[in-house]
Amino acid sequence: MTPAGRRxxxxxxxxxxxxxxxxxxxxxxxxxxxxxxRTLYNRFGSKDHLVAAYLAERAQRWRALVxxxxxxxxxxxxxxxxxxxxxxxxxDTHTRGCAFINALAELPDPSHPARHIAVDQKLWLLNLFEExxxxxxxxxxxxxxGRLLLLHEGALATQPLPLDTxxxxxxxxxxxxxIAMSSRP
Amino acid sequence: MTPAGRRxxxxxxxxxxxxxxxxxxxxxxxxxxxxxxRTLYNRFGSKDHLVAAYLAERAQRWRALVxxxxxxxxxxxxxxxxxxxxxxxxxDTHTRGCAFINALAELPDPSHPARHIAVDQKLWLLNLFEExxxxxxxxxxxxxxGRLLLLHEGALATQPLPLDTxxxxxxxxxxxxxIAMSSRP
DNA sequence: TCGCAGGTATACTGATCGGTGAACTTTTCC
DNA sequence: GGAAAAGTTCACCGATCAGTATACCTGCGA
Numbered sequence: 001m002t003p004a005g006r007r008x009x010x011x012x013x014x015x016x017x018x019x020x021x022x023x024x025x026x027x028x029x030x031x032x033x034x035x036x037x038r039t040l041y042n043r044f045g046s047k048d049h050l051v052a053a054y055l056a057e058r059a060q061r062w063r064a065l066v067x068x069x070x071x072x073x074x075x076x077x078x079x080x081x082x083x084x085x086x087x088x089x090x091x092d093t094h095t096r097g098c099a100f101i102n103a104l105a106e107l108p109d110p111s112h113p114a115r116h117i118a119v120d121q122k123l124w125l126l127n128l129f130e131e132x133x134x135x136x137x138x139x140x141x142x143x144x145x146g147r148l149l150l151l152h153e154g155a156l157a158t159q160p161l162p163l164d165t166x167x168x169x170x171x172x173x174x175x176x177x178x179i180a181m182s183s184r185p
Numbered sequence: 186m187t188p189a190g191r192r193x194x195x196x197x198x199x200x201x202x203x204x205x206x207x208x209x210x211x212x213x214x215x216x217x218x219x220x221x222x223r224t225l226y227n228r229f230g231s232k233d234h235l236v237a238a239y240l241a242e243r244a245q246r247w248r249a250l251v252x253x254x255x256x257x258x259x260x261x262x263x264x265x266x267x268x269x270x271x272x273x274x275x276x277d278t279h280t281r282g283c284a285f286i287n288a289l290a291e292l293p294d295p296s297h298p299a300r301h302i303a304v305d306q307k308l309w310l311l312n313l314f315e316e317x318x319x320x321x322x323x324x325x326x327x328x329x330x331g332r333l334l335l336l337h338e339g340a341l342a343t344q345p346l347p348l349d350t351x352x353x354x355x356x357x358x359x360x361x362x363x364i365a366m367s368s369r370p
Numbered sequence: 371t372c373g374c375a376g377g378t379a380t381a382c383t384g385a386t387c388g389g390t391g392a393a394c395t396t397t398t399c400c
Numbered sequence: 401g402g403a404a405a406a407g408t409t410c411a412c413c414g415a416t417c418a419g420t421a422t423a424c425c426t427g428c429g430a
Contacts, residue, residue, distance in 0.1 A: 027418090122343065150357070161308065165331065165335060
């Protein structure tokens, strides 16, 4: 990635997330990144591809944060809830909800290159939950993983509400893990 | 509401939900409802107010469906989960997620008239859960209500995924209610 | 020294954006 | 019957939309 490309992507991330994808024009992104519109199109080809690149960048950063949180937990039983730790850290600075859910809301076209990135991200998390639950020796890891994903997404979706749903979410998640740990064969 | 106004609102509902609010222009709505743009502005004043009217209409319809589902359940213990019945019915025809969550994703401006409608809708549901839980004699109705809302929103947020998260959500919700019923004082 | 990739500058396309002005017709209701 | 409300027609506004054309400049590696 060229220096100009990085600046474009950085500006796109901020603007797309804060103001919405459809609401932000390529002219504004070019201006904010101190780059000509021509350069933007030379790097990314189209707005749709830039949107896809934006989400891919987000996905990469988010996964890195989650992996870091997982490794910060010593015991496997605690590691299952590590994605929720990462979520807490994440939402401190990202108060406009989940970029992937928002993108799915804004881009109905099933063939849009950004959609599968967003979907993949959620499936990746589901899979991670299941792996972590298996390693911790939980009973029925697949079921537990599905439930943890539900709580995770629920907390994100209710972020705009004047409630501390993240804490509620983590509390219930902890209970579910405890039960799954105690009832193992 | 005048006949033209109703047609405008109907067209706006369909277009805004299916394609996204920002992506749909007033010209298209006017054309679809067989009405002049002038009439649209005479009725609703601005696009922002039309968006607010669209969400208010949705909120009203959704609440009616939920109330109906609540009354369809005989025992108070079953009524607690009635909003999930309504959700199942609703998502059969509304596959583009939650109009309110989507609207919050698309409209970052905190002063937008549509935002408080969306927020109120979620708080209304939380409150309903608590009332139903109280009537059913559940222990800790407020905590249970918060958890049910989390599951409800989680199921909606994960609707684009190729998973049957609604069933998982309902199953866990049922378990939570059962526990809250059995542990009552 | 040549060539090429990365980038700039500027101007442009046709379409669409939300919103308005002014004059005219139709419906409704007292 | 008369007035007000509802709706139409059509032209218009400046701004912005995604995307392109052409020409030029710069640094770097072969």
